[in-house]
Amino acid sequence: xxxxxxxxxxxxxxxxxxxxxxxxSGFTFSNYAMNWVRQAPGKGLEWVSVIGxxxxxxxxxxxxxxxxxxxxxxxKNTLYLRMNSLGAEDTAIYYCAKNQAGPLSGLDLWGQGTxxxxxS
Amino acid sequence: xIVMTQSPATLSVSPGxxxxxxxxxxxxxxxxxAWYQQKPGxxxxxxxxxxxxxASGIPIRFSGxxxxxxxxxxxxxxxxxxxxxxxxxxxxxxxxxxxxxxxxKLEIK
Numbered sequence: 001x002x003x004x005x006x007x008x009x010x011x012x013x014x015x016x017x018x019x020x021x022x023x024x025s026g027f028t029f030s031n032y033a034m035n036w037v038r039q040a041p042g043k044g045l046e047w048v049s050v051i052g053x054x055x056x057x058x059x060x061x062x063x064x065x066x067x068x069x070x071x072x073x074x075x076k077n078t079l080y081l082r083m084n085s086l087g088a089e090d091t092a093i094y095y096c097a098k099n100q101a102g103p104l105s106g107l108d109l110w111g112q113g114t115x116x117x118x119x120s
Numbered sequence: 121x122i123v124m125t126q127s128p129a130t131l132s133v134s135p136g137x138x139x140x141x142x143x144x145x146x147x148x149x150x151x152x153x154a155w156y157q158q159k160p161g162x163x164x165x166x167x168x169x170x171x172x173x174x175a176s177g178i179p180i181r182f183s184g185x186x187x188x189x190x191x192x193x194x195x196x197x198x199x200x201x202x203x204x205x206x207x208x209x210x211x212x213x214x215x216x217x218x219x220x221x222x223x224x225k226l227e228i229k
Contacts (some may be wrong), residue, residue, distance in 0.1 A: 045209075045220040095164075
């Protein structure tokens, strides 16, 4: 079955760190760029980051650049998001999403999301 | 940074009627635009890519049009399962700093 399954969310204190994972199955993972997209409670979608299929190219949204780091392990078919210096504004559902092809394409497969709550 | 603006914020339509949602880009994105549907408690789903191509499994009552800075998503003969929030997203520029519109909520009238 073609699917993405996120994990690693939870409650973290302000200033803390967290690593999210996204396990992919049912497709050739290394052939596709992958993204993280988040959604704060009651708000719209915010694109966070993208990584190329080989892992050598990474890009970030302005609100997370310098604090978050995207990576992937193509042997384990897993996408990661390392989040540092977390603040209340980072509280959201975090979705991983697959590009149709390279980074300049639509997002045709989404995980169910993992919830990150930043609070003391 | 390209800003995507959707209108209206909320659209009230009766089942069986049609609906048209709009999305405007602050600068040209060519045809590199996608539409997504999100229902409560669910992840978004890709409906349209390349401004007008339906994604796999998407009913023909969904159609997209436009290029450059003006885009629209039209849903003909609304079904109960179509009431949801719809987002546009551009993926034109390099580096690929994708941006979403703020969403349009399509609600039952």
